[in-house]
Amino acid sequence: MGTEARPIADYALLSDCQGAALVARDGSVDWLCLPRFDSASVFARLLDRSAGHWWIRPVGVFTARRAYVDTTMVLRTEFRTDTGVVQVTDALAVGPNTTGRVLGREVPHTLLRVVECTEGSARMAVEFAPRPDYGVIRPLLAPAEGGLLCAFGSGSLLLSSPLRLEGRTTARGQLTLSAGERAGFALTYAPIGGRRELWSQDRIGEALRTTLDAWRSWAALNQRYEGPWRDAVHLSGRVLQALTFAPTGAVVAAPTTSLPEAVGGERNWDYRFSWVRDASFTLHALSVAACPGEAEAFFSWMARTASAEGLADGQSLQVLFGVGGEWELTERTLDHLTGWGGSRPVRIGNDAWRQRQLDVYGELLDAAYRLRGQLNRLDEHGRWFLISLADAAANHWTEPDHGIWEVRSRPQHFVYSKLMCWVALDRAIGLADELDAAMRVPVWKAAREVIRAAIEEHGWSRRAGAYSQAFGSDLLDASALMLPITGFTMPDDPRARATVAAVRERLTGPSGLIHRYQRVDDGLAGEEGAFLMCSFWLAHALALMGEGAEAREVFERAAACANDVGLLAEEVAPVGGQLLGNFPQALSHIGLVNAAWAIGRAEAAAHG
Template structure:
């Protein structure tokens, strides 16, 4: 088995329709083309031998490299250092309103000396399941066409010589200081009279400057001026890269089937829009002043709500275009990242019943109504259907925020987010004077509060626990103060924090739960620490007034990011990134913790009390 590249050695690029991962060795090892959830044409990330890749690098073994982003952009720069010289590889995807002309641009420039380079473009269509053919074109480009039923095709063009070698394209050249090599792959529709093929100069010059300007202008629209601004905005750019410009929805992560435990089978497809994740993402965008993203997401949500026959038909997740059929399949021909099988596409959890999504959705609508723009009465009527459903069903068991696949239980996560759904709906109704059954909503909201306070408290653990009647601690309890259900000064909450620190916290790292004795997914293998839970813990410390401790742990946790400031879902036993990468939830939790901690530090500096809520 060929050694897989560590996840932290990859940089993310994208065009707001799809994304690619480029290693610091200059290999593009992951690209679903032309949408986040499209079949891959490069997937060496999941099978080095079979998956396909696009390599562009110096020849030889004595090559050092490092990666960086051009500041405030999604443009990736990989620097190569050899005894013979220094070169820079610039990778980006031009941002476009629609998927047409979807392209990846690679520009190689020698800064110093004379260096020999090699290029091999080795696509493997449809998750490496379908053969393809290569045809030379009159303009010197190569056309790669799938022989499968979709007939998907793209062309490769460049300004250095290359030729077809069996199913691949390959070339090698010697370049000296000041020389530039440019290459582009561009999706070419089979029959589309409106399609206009672009030349290489368009992509390496005009498209580069347009992409540079797009990212810089977008970042400059942020209202965030606090501490750790560069880190916060890098997370915001990452979230933006995971958000569909065409549809307004945000995918949970860039990748599929990267293992939560290396060698294990917790390997899921995260290239879909979770109602939960997207709602938290919009919360982060609003905090940073990016209101257009929240407006686009609300439009996407409105389309989903308008299409529901019943409130209970709201799914946990959807495809980026809002379609609901996400059948889970196994790609048995791929070996998986570092031998982690099975490799899955699609997601069987889409049909799970999860109560928490109603609260997260209502919280987003509440925040949008308060900070982004007023919702309409027509939309409010759809919202009322959801809230009425919650009042009638909040006592039902569900699969919980962690999507356990063994059985439904009375999870705390579902109950507290039902409380959020009712609380935020009441606030919207009062703020806008919308018609609503407020007496019933208030009564149900208070019943849920009493239920959580009384029946989810464990005297044995001296903490709120994962599910009713259980004694297992779960990091989701950290949301209780963040959603403003409980005050950080609440004695039972303070006791819960002490128990969390004893059982789940490892300095700046944190487990989401210990599976023994609690609800599990029924799969073997140990997990790493969940980075978003670590950020939740730090935000709670800040809200509770422990600012110096919160700041120290926050800044230590930043040190676990990849060299480019990216996080996957978890941190492994040797400090490595594991799980789908990069993950939206982790980056939005970073933004939330940074925002709160910065606010509380400012308040202390100005002689005020910290711990303020963002409401």
């Protein structure tokens, strides 16, 4: 693959709320993980040219444009050739959404691709090259009536096709369509012992209609936001729903692994897991963008997964889990893959599961507080879990940790971690009646005040003129923007204003976007891009401080980094504006939603 790679912005996301695919602008599916987000890939051309793909595209020269079909995550790409116009509609199929609330609980684990000629005629090429287990396996393709069968170690793939495809490990074929003609394809994953059958053209068409209707009904019932940047907020809400594993309510940070933070660098991580922090942020963002309705289920799942009893015994809350609740996520490298743009190593698993990150107590309790109206039926175990989070924050806030950015150097006393322990106690006090925890409130209040005093004394740097990254440090960190956002400081507090100004002045990169922190030894080599979440935090903080015009300017600069279908990556290259990092990134879309909401509220307040 060398150092050349298709731009990350060329991809669009497909999801059935259990697994995911990425489709390139030219009609090539270069990433597919079924049946779960964290399953071994079927196609991984995203990370190595030899690791599998499935393209459907015109023969010869063409132009392409694409968009999601109205309020769905179904992608439609229009190809124009010298002889005609063809639309390819791609979706990961979901079952009927009869309630409008739950999307993706029952899915056939099937990628649908429907090709329709709308003008003239066009000749289309199909190339199918499955490479399961991250490209390790080159399975033999067995012809069958109506398609191909492909068996490998953990299951089977069944490709339903209206044309005969030829080839032993890579199958190819062509078909010509005239105006009004269509052809449907379906790629189904079947586990060992599962039902194996090819799909008819009628079944493919019906499955596509069902998927469109399911997404539309979910959006119609859930997406009520009417503030600034409505369309971008609604799309972000759909992306966050698409990154939610429906059987448990877990939210993946992104559906990909090892897309780098710098081209050719080593900062390449597997994000296909559920970070407690991201999931908590997502619940709040969805309450703005899509009224999640499943907060109670999420907190019950988290309580079962994280073990409240362990917290009571002094253990730390693990910071990420598999989407099914798995604890052990040991990281390893796939040395046979060259990586996107030659960026190695390619990693699967994530050793951050071993880290201590104290901020997660605050993020979970903040989400619970914001969504307290949906927690009326939280069971005793769930209530005890939230109480244990507050107790853990009170007992452990004095300890060092690896912080929100998961540094791989020595633990420190990060200001953000202390802040979120304060938030944990503050929100627990507000939830005390719902949690039947009135007896604990005096202890929580006392600990909250001690943490405040420590942050104000040790987190403020006279030399930097701002709240710093860690106690005793003069380095700036964009996470200090959360001090006013969480309510620790009032928006007109002089120190808060000075911190926001310092971050804006000293952490803004050449792209005009905010970087996470002033560079020091964080245990890793190489550079990284500007972090989009941090720019949205800045817009949010400026809105709270009454700086509406500046907030809009910062917001629009960050939002403009989205690709043609509205998706945001984790980072943006300092020069050139190239999207970097795993894609699409939940945190970036969370930041967009929350900043738009804050700006809208501030503007409404300013106008009475």
